[in-house]
Amino acid sequence: DAVLTQTPLSLRVTLGQPASISCRSSQALVHSNGNTYLSWLHQRSGQPPRLLVYRISNRFSGVPDRFSGSGAGTDFTLRISRVQAEDVGVYYCMQATHFPRTFGQGTKLEIK
Amino acid sequence: EVQLLESGGGLVQPGGSLRLSCAASGFTFVDYGMAWVRQAPGKGLEWVSTISGNAKNTHYADSVKGRFTISRESSENTLHLQMNSLRTEDTAIYYCVKEVGDPVFFDSWGQGALVTVSS
Numbered sequence: 001d002a003v004l005t006q007t008p009l010s011l012r013v014t015l016g017q018p019a020s021i022s023c024r025s026s027q028a029l030v031h032s033n034g035n036t037y038l039s040w041l042h043q044r045s046g047q048p049p050r051l052l053v054y055r056i057s058n059r060f061s062g063v064p065d066r067f068s069g070s071g072a073g074t075d076f077t078l079r080i081s082r083v084q085a086e087d088v089g090v091y092y093c094m095q096a097t098h099f100p101r102t103f104g105q106g107t108k109l110e111i112k
Numbered sequence: 113e114v115q116l117l118e119s120g121g122g123l124v125q126p127g128g129s130l131r132l133s134c135a136a137s138g139f140t141f142v143d144y145g146m147a148w149v150r151q152a153p154g155k156g157l158e159w160v161s162t163i164s165g166n167a168k169n170t171h172y173a174d175s176v177k178g179r180f181t182i183s184r185e186s187s188e189n190t191l192h193l194q195m196n197s198l199r200t201e202d203t204a205i206y207y208c209v210k211e212v213g214d215p216v217f218f219d220s221w222g223q224g225a226l227v228t229v230s231s
Contacts, residue, residue: 037215041157048207048224049157054217092157096215099171101147101159 002027002095006104012112019080021107023093028073030097037096040069040078043106044089052091053078085111114138114220116208121225128198132225134191134208141189142166145211147218148182148193150204150227158204161193162211176202198229 003026013019021040029036038056041049051060053069056076066081080087088111093104120132132148148160161182162171170182181194191208208222 031215039217048221051217051219096217100173103157106156
């Protein structure tokens with residue numbers, strides 16, 4: 001299985017400041033078709049997750065451009081350029097290149 | 113607008129069975145794979161199962177293989193998860209998820225159905 005390890009597990013950020021979350025995979029996530037199926041999701045307390053970024057760096061519909069994804073191979077990063085109050089919650093990376101689909105442990109973002 | 117509405121959750125004793133359903137609307141159901149993802153109380157996300165749009169291909173997490181069965185009824189735009197031989201560790205919120213692509217990303221999630229396995 002592709003184990004996804006996120007760092008840090010907890011993040012406290014001042015409003016308007018940047019934030020960065022790392023996701024490292026135990027296996028390369030490049031599919032045989034050449035694409036890499038690494039996504040980022042955000043979950044607020046009591047809500048289902050919602051998709052932020054797919055295939056490493058593509059922002060999903062309606063996602064603000066302060067969110068950006070990058071990376072390749074086994075190392076990926078989600079960046080928030082200027083954290084807003086509504087960004088609190090837990091962020092998960094997820095891979096869909098291999099079965100079983102797997103998620104990172106989650107990174108909890110709080111406002112300082 | 114995509115809507116996914118889960119039903120069928122509840123309290124069941126260990127060893128018992130439960131069937132979850134997910135009513136889908138706002139998209140052409142047969143064109144998309146669907147999945148179940150669960151989240152134990154206070155824990156992270158765990159993929160459970162996936163079924164292709166034409167229902168010919170299914171995949172399961174090792175933790176549920178042989179106990180859970182995913183299916184879909186295209187005529188009713190409904191996804192199901194039959195859960196047998198339930199264990200206390202199956203206690204979780206179960207989310208119905210719409211997939212896009214092959215391989216995929218999970219673009220739409222339902223609100224979830226709570227399954228509690230306890231004596």
